[in-house]
Amino acid sequence: MTVYSYDSGVGQIKPPAASVGVLGWIRRNLFNGWLNSLLTVIILALLAKIVPPLFKWALVDSHWLPSGSGCQDGQGACWSVITANLRFIIFGFYPHDLQWRPLLAMIILVLLLFYSRNRNHWRNALGWGWLVALVVMGILLYGGLFGMAIVESTQWGGLPLTLLLAIFGLTAAYPLGILLALGRASQMKAVKSLCIVYIEMIRGVPLISLLFMSSVVFPLFLPEGVTVNKILRAQVAIILFTAAYIAEVVRGGLQAIPRGQYEAAESLGLNYYQTMRLIILPQALKIVIPPSVSILISAFKDTSLVVIIALYDLLKTTKSVLSDPKWMGFSAEAYIFLALVYFLCCYAMSNYSRRLERELNTDL
Structure with a gap:
C-alpha cells in the first residue's frame, strides 16, 4: 500500500489534470468510450468543413453598407438587404415620420413583459398597469388624441x-x-x-x-x-x-x-x-x-x-423587400434575419417556462 505524506509547505496532492476542469469534462462527455469518441471526431470533422466557409461568407466577405454596393459582385453575404430596408421590415407602411410611435409602443410592451416575469409582481396593480398600457399603445398606434395624426x-x-x-x-x-x-x-x-x-x-x-x-x-x-x-x-x-x-x-x-x-x-x-x-x-x-x-x-x-x-x-x-429587383437573390440573408427574430422571441418564452417550472416545483 502506498502512503502519501502531507507536507505543509507543498499542500495536498491534487487529482490528475486530465480528470478535472475542461480536460476532465471533455474526457467524460466527449471521449468516454469508442462510440462516443468516434461520433465526436466525425462531428468535429463536419464542423471543420462547414464552419470556416460559413464564417467567411457571413462575416469576412459580407457587405453591410445600406447602399448595397458590391453585393452583386461579391461572394459573401449581402446584409445590406437588412440595413437598407430595416425600417420598412420593422414598421411596414407606417408613415416614416411617425414611426417613433410604434417603436415607443413596442418598448412599453417589452418592458411590461420583462416586469411581469417576476411572480412577486403579480398583483392587482399589475393588471391595471396592463390595461393602462394597452390604452396607451392603442393611442400611439392609431393616434387621434393629443395632436397625434390618425x-x-x-x-x-x-x-x-x-x-x-x-x-x-x-x-x-x-x-x-x-x-x-x-x-x-x-x-x-x-x-x-x-x-x-x-x-x-x-x-x-x-x-x-x-x-x-x-x-x-x-x-x-x-x-x-x-x-x-x-x-x-x-x-x-x-x-x-x-x-x-x-x-x-x-x-x-x-x-x-x-x-x-x-x-x-x-x-x-x-x-x-x-x-x-x-x-x-x-x-x-x-x-x-x-x-x-x-x-x-x-x-x-x-x-x-x-x-x-x-x-x-x-x-x-x-x-416585399425581396420582390424589389435590386435585392433579388438575397433571400437567404433576409430569412436568416427573420429566423433570428423568431428564435429570440421563442427562446424567451421557453426560458421563462423553465424558470416558472423551477419556481413552482414543490417536490424538492
Missing part, C-alpha cells in the same frame, strides 16, 4: 403587427382554453357537447382555413355597409384556433389530478368554483406548463400565416 390599421405592419397578433392572441386564448377544458369535463351534457363540438371542429381544420373564413367568408354575413377590421378578424381567428389546442392540454392536466383532491375539497365544504380555483386548476396548470408553452410557441410562429390574407406582418414586409 394612422389607419391598414398601414400597420411589420414587427408591431406580429407582436400585436401574437401576444394579445395568446393572452386571450389561454383563459378561453381553460374554460373550454372545464366545459368539456363538465357534468352538464349541453355544455360538454358544445365544448366537444367546438374543440374537435377547430382542431380538425388548419389555421389557414380560419384566416380565409375571417377574411373572405365572414364579411359576406355582415349587413351591407358594416365592416370589421381585418386585423381584428385575424386576431379572433388566432385566438379561437389556439384556444382549442390549449383546452386539450389543460384537460390532460385535469385528468392527472387524483380523485382524492376532489374528495378533500368536498369534505371541506368547497363549492365547484372554489374547488377549481383553489385546488384543482393550480395543480393542473403547473403540470401542463411544458406542453402549454409548446403550443404557445407554435401559435406565435403561426402568426406569420396572416401573410396569406394580405396583412403586412414581419414576414410579409420582408417578402
Whole structure:
C-alpha cells in the first residue's frame, strides 16, 4: 500500500489534470468510450468543413453598407438587404415620420413583459398597469388624441403587427382554453357537447382555413355597409384556433389530478368554483406548463400565416423587400434575419417556462 505524506509547505496532492476542469469534462462527455469518441471526431470533422466557409461568407466577405454596393459582385453575404430596408421590415407602411410611435409602443410592451416575469409582481396593480398600457399603445398606434395624426390599421405592419397578433392572441386564448377544458369535463351534457363540438371542429381544420373564413367568408354575413377590421378578424381567428389546442392540454392536466383532491375539497365544504380555483386548476396548470408553452410557441410562429390574407406582418414586409429587383437573390440573408427574430422571441418564452417550472416545483 502506498502512503502519501502531507507536507505543509507543498499542500495536498491534487487529482490528475486530465480528470478535472475542461480536460476532465471533455474526457467524460466527449471521449468516454469508442462510440462516443468516434461520433465526436466525425462531428468535429463536419464542423471543420462547414464552419470556416460559413464564417467567411457571413462575416469576412459580407457587405453591410445600406447602399448595397458590391453585393452583386461579391461572394459573401449581402446584409445590406437588412440595413437598407430595416425600417420598412420593422414598421411596414407606417408613415416614416411617425414611426417613433410604434417603436415607443413596442418598448412599453417589452418592458411590461420583462416586469411581469417576476411572480412577486403579480398583483392587482399589475393588471391595471396592463390595461393602462394597452390604452396607451392603442393611442400611439392609431393616434387621434393629443395632436397625434390618425394612422389607419391598414398601414400597420411589420414587427408591431406580429407582436400585436401574437401576444394579445395568446393572452386571450389561454383563459378561453381553460374554460373550454372545464366545459368539456363538465357534468352538464349541453355544455360538454358544445365544448366537444367546438374543440374537435377547430382542431380538425388548419389555421389557414380560419384566416380565409375571417377574411373572405365572414364579411359576406355582415349587413351591407358594416365592416370589421381585418386585423381584428385575424386576431379572433388566432385566438379561437389556439384556444382549442390549449383546452386539450389543460384537460390532460385535469385528468392527472387524483380523485382524492376532489374528495378533500368536498369534505371541506368547497363549492365547484372554489374547488377549481383553489385546488384543482393550480395543480393542473403547473403540470401542463411544458406542453402549454409548446403550443404557445407554435401559435406565435403561426402568426406569420396572416401573410396569406394580405396583412403586412414581419414576414410579409420582408417578402416585399425581396420582390424589389435590386435585392433579388438575397433571400437567404433576409430569412436568416427573420429566423433570428423568431428564435429570440421563442427562446424567451421557453426560458421563462423553465424558470416558472423551477419556481413552482414543490417536490424538492
